[in-house]
Amino acid sequence: MAKGKQDEAWGVFGELLKDRREAAGLSQSELGARVFVSGGYIGLFEQGIRKPQLDVAKRIDEVLQTGGIFERTWRKLINESPYASYFHVLPRSAGAHAYMTGTLKLMEFADAPPTAYTETEYSGTLLDDPAVVKQAQRAYDHLRVAALSPEASLDLIGSDRIGGEDYRRCARTT
Structure with a gap:
Protein backbone atom coordinates (compact mmCIF):
# COMPACT_ATOMS: atom_id res chain seq x y z
CA MET A 1 0.00 0.00 0.00
CA ALA A 2 1.46 3.38 -1.00
CA LYS A 3 2.15 5.92 1.74
CA GLY A 4 -0.71 8.22 0.62
CA LYS A 5 -3.15 5.32 0.68
CA GLN A 6 -1.80 4.25 4.08
CA ASP A 7 -2.38 7.74 5.48
CA GLU A 8 -5.91 7.75 4.04
CA ALA A 9 -6.59 4.38 5.69
CA TRP A 10 -5.51 5.70 9.09
CA GLY A 11 -7.80 8.68 8.44
CA VAL A 12 -10.68 6.23 7.95
CA PHE A 13 -9.67 4.53 11.23
CA GLY A 14 -9.93 7.96 12.88
CA GLU A 15 -13.32 8.73 11.35
CA LEU A 16 -14.65 5.38 12.55
CA LEU A 17 -13.28 6.07 16.02
CA LYS A 18 -14.95 9.48 16.12
CA ASP A 19 -18.29 8.05 14.94
CA ARG A 20 -18.22 5.25 17.52
CA ARG A 21 -17.09 7.56 20.31
CA GLU A 22 -19.84 10.09 19.59
CA ALA A 23 -22.43 7.31 19.29
CA ALA A 24 -21.39 6.19 22.78
CA GLY A 25 -21.92 9.74 24.04
CA LEU A 26 -18.30 10.16 25.14
CA SER A 27 -16.01 13.17 24.77
CA GLN A 28 -12.42 12.67 23.65
CA SER A 29 -11.33 13.25 27.25
CA GLU A 30 -13.80 10.70 28.63
CA LEU A 31 -12.72 8.03 26.15
CA GLY A 32 -9.08 8.87 26.76
CA ALA A 33 -9.48 8.44 30.50
CA ARG A 34 -11.09 5.04 30.01
CA VAL A 35 -8.35 3.76 27.70
CA PHE A 36 -5.48 5.39 29.65
CA VAL A 37 -4.44 8.07 27.12
CA SER A 38 -5.19 11.79 26.99
CA GLY A 39 -8.20 13.23 25.24
CA GLY A 40 -5.81 15.12 22.97
CA TYR A 41 -4.25 11.83 21.94
CA ILE A 42 -7.71 10.49 21.02
CA GLY A 43 -8.15 13.62 18.90
CA LEU A 44 -4.89 12.89 17.08
CA PHE A 45 -6.11 9.34 16.35
CA GLU A 46 -9.41 10.72 15.03
CA GLN A 47 -7.57 13.11 12.71
CA GLY A 48 -5.32 10.33 11.43
CA ILE A 49 -2.25 12.19 12.69
CA ARG A 50 -1.19 9.56 15.23
CA LYS A 51 -1.60 5.81 15.14
CA PRO A 52 -2.59 4.06 18.36
CA GLN A 53 -0.62 1.15 19.75
CA LEU A 54 -2.31 -2.24 19.60
CA ASP A 55 -3.10 -2.29 23.32
CA VAL A 56 -4.86 1.07 22.98
CA ALA A 57 -6.89 -0.17 19.99
CA LYS A 58 -7.95 -3.19 22.06
CA ARG A 59 -8.98 -1.01 25.00
CA ILE A 60 -10.97 1.23 22.64
CA ASP A 61 -12.78 -1.90 21.43
CA GLU A 62 -13.57 -2.86 25.03
CA VAL A 63 -14.82 0.58 26.06
CA LEU A 64 -16.87 1.19 22.89
CA GLN A 65 -17.97 -2.47 22.72
CA THR A 66 -17.13 -2.79 19.03
CA GLY A 67 -16.37 -6.51 18.96
CA GLY A 68 -12.73 -6.05 17.96
CA ILE A 69 -13.19 -3.67 15.00
CA PHE A 70 -10.32 -1.39 16.02
CA GLU A 71 -7.94 -4.27 16.77
CA ARG A 72 -8.66 -5.93 13.40
CA THR A 73 -8.32 -2.64 11.54
CA TRP A 74 -5.07 -1.85 13.35
CA ARG A 75 -3.59 -5.26 12.47
CA LYS A 76 -4.62 -4.90 8.82
CA LEU A 77 -3.11 -1.43 8.50
CA ILE A 78 0.14 -2.36 10.25
CA ASN A 79 0.56 -5.50 8.13
CA GLU A 80 0.07 -3.45 4.96
CA SER A 81 2.50 -0.73 6.01
CA PRO A 82 5.18 0.06 3.40
CA TYR A 83 7.55 0.51 6.36
CA ALA A 84 6.91 -2.86 7.98
CA SER A 85 10.45 -4.03 7.16
CA TYR A 86 11.98 -1.01 8.95
CA PHE A 87 10.95 -2.09 12.45
CA HIS A 88 13.69 -3.56 14.60
CA VAL A 89 12.81 -4.08 18.26
CA LEU A 90 15.66 -4.32 20.69
CA PRO A 91 14.58 -6.78 23.38
CA LEU A 148 15.14 -8.73 16.44
CA SER A 149 14.50 -9.28 12.74
CA PRO A 150 11.79 -7.09 11.15
CA GLU A 151 9.39 -10.05 11.14
CA ALA A 152 10.03 -10.94 14.79
CA SER A 153 9.80 -7.25 15.70
CA LEU A 154 6.37 -6.88 14.05
CA ASP A 155 5.18 -10.07 15.73
CA LEU A 156 6.23 -8.69 19.10
CA ILE A 157 4.69 -5.27 18.40
CA GLY A 158 1.41 -6.93 17.48
CA SER A 159 1.36 -9.24 20.48
CA ASP A 160 0.22 -8.74 24.04
CA ARG A 161 3.79 -9.16 25.26
CA ILE A 162 4.71 -5.48 24.97
CA GLY A 163 3.83 -3.83 28.21
CA GLY A 164 3.55 -7.31 29.70
CA GLU A 165 1.25 -8.66 32.34
CA ASP A 166 2.07 -5.86 34.76
CA TYR A 167 0.51 -3.24 32.51
CA ARG A 168 -2.71 -5.16 31.89
CA ARG A 169 -3.06 -5.98 35.57
CA CYS A 170 -2.63 -2.29 36.41
CA ALA A 171 -5.21 -1.29 33.78
CA ARG A 172 -7.81 -3.68 35.22
CA THR A 173 -7.47 -2.39 38.77
CA THR A 174 -7.59 1.30 37.92
Missing part, protein backbone atom coordinates in the same frame (compact mmCIF):
# COMPACT_ATOMS: atom_id res chain seq x y z
CA ARG A 92 15.13 -5.89 27.02
CA SER A 93 17.35 -8.93 27.32
CA ALA A 94 19.92 -7.03 25.22
CA GLY A 95 20.51 -4.79 28.23
CA ALA A 96 21.42 -1.13 28.44
CA HIS A 97 22.71 0.72 25.39
CA ALA A 98 23.94 4.20 24.49
CA TYR A 99 20.68 5.40 22.93
CA MET A 100 18.14 4.13 25.50
CA THR A 101 17.06 7.61 26.49
CA GLY A 102 16.90 9.23 23.09
CA THR A 103 17.02 8.87 19.35
CA LEU A 104 19.77 8.74 16.78
CA LYS A 105 19.48 9.68 13.14
CA LEU A 106 22.42 8.92 10.87
CA MET A 107 22.51 10.96 7.67
CA GLU A 108 24.60 10.58 4.53
CA PHE A 109 24.77 13.12 1.72
CA ALA A 110 26.18 13.00 -1.82
CA ASP A 111 27.96 16.33 -1.43
CA ALA A 112 28.85 16.45 2.29
CA PRO A 113 30.36 14.20 4.97
CA PRO A 114 28.01 12.05 7.06
CA THR A 115 26.41 13.60 10.12
CA ALA A 116 24.36 12.34 13.03
CA TYR A 117 21.56 13.90 15.04
CA THR A 118 20.84 12.81 18.59
CA GLU A 119 17.83 13.83 20.59
CA THR A 120 17.12 13.33 24.27
CA GLU A 121 14.33 14.47 26.54
CA TYR A 122 15.51 18.08 26.74
CA SER A 123 17.76 18.73 23.75
CA GLY A 124 18.92 17.76 20.31
CA THR A 125 22.46 17.84 18.94
CA LEU A 126 23.79 17.79 15.41
CA LEU A 127 27.07 15.87 15.29
CA ASP A 128 29.44 16.65 12.42
CA ASP A 129 32.83 15.69 13.85
CA PRO A 130 33.82 12.66 11.70
CA ALA A 131 35.23 10.74 14.69
CA VAL A 132 32.07 11.26 16.74
CA VAL A 133 29.84 10.34 13.77
CA LYS A 134 31.89 7.17 13.32
CA GLN A 135 31.32 6.28 17.01
CA ALA A 136 27.58 6.83 16.56
CA GLN A 137 27.59 4.60 13.48
CA ARG A 138 29.38 1.84 15.40
CA ALA A 139 26.93 2.13 18.31
CA TYR A 140 24.04 1.84 15.84
CA ASP A 141 25.65 -1.21 14.22
CA HIS A 142 25.89 -2.88 17.64
CA LEU A 143 22.19 -2.17 18.27
CA ARG A 144 21.21 -3.66 14.89
CA VAL A 145 23.10 -6.86 15.70
CA ALA A 146 21.23 -7.24 19.00
CA ALA A 147 17.81 -6.30 17.56
Whole structure:
Protein backbone atom coordinates (compact mmCIF):
# COMPACT_ATOMS: atom_id res chain seq x y z
CA MET A 1 0.00 0.00 0.00
CA ALA A 2 1.46 3.38 -1.00
CA LYS A 3 2.15 5.92 1.74
CA GLY A 4 -0.71 8.22 0.62
CA LYS A 5 -3.15 5.32 0.68
CA GLN A 6 -1.80 4.25 4.08
CA ASP A 7 -2.38 7.74 5.48
CA GLU A 8 -5.91 7.75 4.04
CA ALA A 9 -6.59 4.38 5.69
CA TRP A 10 -5.51 5.70 9.09
CA GLY A 11 -7.80 8.68 8.44
CA VAL A 12 -10.68 6.23 7.95
CA PHE A 13 -9.67 4.53 11.23
CA GLY A 14 -9.93 7.96 12.88
CA GLU A 15 -13.32 8.73 11.35
CA LEU A 16 -14.65 5.38 12.55
CA LEU A 17 -13.28 6.07 16.02
CA LYS A 18 -14.95 9.48 16.12
CA ASP A 19 -18.29 8.05 14.94
CA ARG A 20 -18.22 5.25 17.52
CA ARG A 21 -17.09 7.56 20.31
CA GLU A 22 -19.84 10.09 19.59
CA ALA A 23 -22.43 7.31 19.29
CA ALA A 24 -21.39 6.19 22.78
CA GLY A 25 -21.92 9.74 24.04
CA LEU A 26 -18.30 10.16 25.14
CA SER A 27 -16.01 13.17 24.77
CA GLN A 28 -12.42 12.67 23.65
CA SER A 29 -11.33 13.25 27.25
CA GLU A 30 -13.80 10.70 28.63
CA LEU A 31 -12.72 8.03 26.15
CA GLY A 32 -9.08 8.87 26.76
CA ALA A 33 -9.48 8.44 30.50
CA ARG A 34 -11.09 5.04 30.01
CA VAL A 35 -8.35 3.76 27.70
CA PHE A 36 -5.48 5.39 29.65
CA VAL A 37 -4.44 8.07 27.12
CA SER A 38 -5.19 11.79 26.99
CA GLY A 39 -8.20 13.23 25.24
CA GLY A 40 -5.81 15.12 22.97
CA TYR A 41 -4.25 11.83 21.94
CA ILE A 42 -7.71 10.49 21.02
CA GLY A 43 -8.15 13.62 18.90
CA LEU A 44 -4.89 12.89 17.08
CA PHE A 45 -6.11 9.34 16.35
CA GLU A 46 -9.41 10.72 15.03
CA GLN A 47 -7.57 13.11 12.71
CA GLY A 48 -5.32 10.33 11.43
CA ILE A 49 -2.25 12.19 12.69
CA ARG A 50 -1.19 9.56 15.23
CA LYS A 51 -1.60 5.81 15.14
CA PRO A 52 -2.59 4.06 18.36
CA GLN A 53 -0.62 1.15 19.75
CA LEU A 54 -2.31 -2.24 19.60
CA ASP A 55 -3.10 -2.29 23.32
CA VAL A 56 -4.86 1.07 22.98
CA ALA A 57 -6.89 -0.17 19.99
CA LYS A 58 -7.95 -3.19 22.06
CA ARG A 59 -8.98 -1.01 25.00
CA ILE A 60 -10.97 1.23 22.64
CA ASP A 61 -12.78 -1.90 21.43
CA GLU A 62 -13.57 -2.86 25.03
CA VAL A 63 -14.82 0.58 26.06
CA LEU A 64 -16.87 1.19 22.89
CA GLN A 65 -17.97 -2.47 22.72
CA THR A 66 -17.13 -2.79 19.03
CA GLY A 67 -16.37 -6.51 18.96
CA GLY A 68 -12.73 -6.05 17.96
CA ILE A 69 -13.19 -3.67 15.00
CA PHE A 70 -10.32 -1.39 16.02
CA GLU A 71 -7.94 -4.27 16.77
CA ARG A 72 -8.66 -5.93 13.40
CA THR A 73 -8.32 -2.64 11.54
CA TRP A 74 -5.07 -1.85 13.35
CA ARG A 75 -3.59 -5.26 12.47
CA LYS A 76 -4.62 -4.90 8.82
CA LEU A 77 -3.11 -1.43 8.50
CA ILE A 78 0.14 -2.36 10.25
CA ASN A 79 0.56 -5.50 8.13
CA GLU A 80 0.07 -3.45 4.96
CA SER A 81 2.50 -0.73 6.01
CA PRO A 82 5.18 0.06 3.40
CA TYR A 83 7.55 0.51 6.36
CA ALA A 84 6.91 -2.86 7.98
CA SER A 85 10.45 -4.03 7.16
CA TYR A 86 11.98 -1.01 8.95
CA PHE A 87 10.95 -2.09 12.45
CA HIS A 88 13.69 -3.56 14.60
CA VAL A 89 12.81 -4.08 18.26
CA LEU A 90 15.66 -4.32 20.69
CA PRO A 91 14.58 -6.78 23.38
CA ARG A 92 15.13 -5.89 27.02
CA SER A 93 17.35 -8.93 27.32
CA ALA A 94 19.92 -7.03 25.22
CA GLY A 95 20.51 -4.79 28.23
CA ALA A 96 21.42 -1.13 28.44
CA HIS A 97 22.71 0.72 25.39
CA ALA A 98 23.94 4.20 24.49
CA TYR A 99 20.68 5.40 22.93
CA MET A 100 18.14 4.13 25.50
CA THR A 101 17.06 7.61 26.49
CA GLY A 102 16.90 9.23 23.09
CA THR A 103 17.02 8.87 19.35
CA LEU A 104 19.77 8.74 16.78
CA LYS A 105 19.48 9.68 13.14
CA LEU A 106 22.42 8.92 10.87
CA MET A 107 22.51 10.96 7.67
CA GLU A 108 24.60 10.58 4.53
CA PHE A 109 24.77 13.12 1.72
CA ALA A 110 26.18 13.00 -1.82
CA ASP A 111 27.96 16.33 -1.43
CA ALA A 112 28.85 16.45 2.29
CA PRO A 113 30.36 14.20 4.97
CA PRO A 114 28.01 12.05 7.06
CA THR A 115 26.41 13.60 10.12
CA ALA A 116 24.36 12.34 13.03
CA TYR A 117 21.56 13.90 15.04
CA THR A 118 20.84 12.81 18.59
CA GLU A 119 17.83 13.83 20.59
CA THR A 120 17.12 13.33 24.27
CA GLU A 121 14.33 14.47 26.54
CA TYR A 122 15.51 18.08 26.74
CA SER A 123 17.76 18.73 23.75
CA GLY A 124 18.92 17.76 20.31
CA THR A 125 22.46 17.84 18.94
CA LEU A 126 23.79 17.79 15.41
CA LEU A 127 27.07 15.87 15.29
CA ASP A 128 29.44 16.65 12.42
CA ASP A 129 32.83 15.69 13.85
CA PRO A 130 33.82 12.66 11.70
CA ALA A 131 35.23 10.74 14.69
CA VAL A 132 32.07 11.26 16.74
CA VAL A 133 29.84 10.34 13.77
CA LYS A 134 31.89 7.17 13.32
CA GLN A 135 31.32 6.28 17.01
CA ALA A 136 27.58 6.83 16.56
CA GLN A 137 27.59 4.60 13.48
CA ARG A 138 29.38 1.84 15.40
CA ALA A 139 26.93 2.13 18.31
CA TYR A 140 24.04 1.84 15.84
CA ASP A 141 25.65 -1.21 14.22
CA HIS A 142 25.89 -2.88 17.64
CA LEU A 143 22.19 -2.17 18.27
CA ARG A 144 21.21 -3.66 14.89
CA VAL A 145 23.10 -6.86 15.70
CA ALA A 146 21.23 -7.24 19.00
CA ALA A 147 17.81 -6.30 17.56
CA LEU A 148 15.14 -8.73 16.44
CA SER A 149 14.50 -9.28 12.74
CA PRO A 150 11.79 -7.09 11.15
CA GLU A 151 9.39 -10.05 11.14
CA ALA A 152 10.03 -10.94 14.79
CA SER A 153 9.80 -7.25 15.70
CA LEU A 154 6.37 -6.88 14.05
CA ASP A 155 5.18 -10.07 15.73
CA LEU A 156 6.23 -8.69 19.10
CA ILE A 157 4.69 -5.27 18.40
CA GLY A 158 1.41 -6.93 17.48
CA SER A 159 1.36 -9.24 20.48
CA ASP A 160 0.22 -8.74 24.04
CA ARG A 161 3.79 -9.16 25.26
CA ILE A 162 4.71 -5.48 24.97
CA GLY A 163 3.83 -3.83 28.21
CA GLY A 164 3.55 -7.31 29.70
CA GLU A 165 1.25 -8.66 32.34
CA ASP A 166 2.07 -5.86 34.76
CA TYR A 167 0.51 -3.24 32.51
CA ARG A 168 -2.71 -5.16 31.89
CA ARG A 169 -3.06 -5.98 35.57
CA CYS A 170 -2.63 -2.29 36.41
CA ALA A 171 -5.21 -1.29 33.78
CA ARG A 172 -7.81 -3.68 35.22
CA THR A 173 -7.47 -2.39 38.77
CA THR A 174 -7.59 1.30 37.92
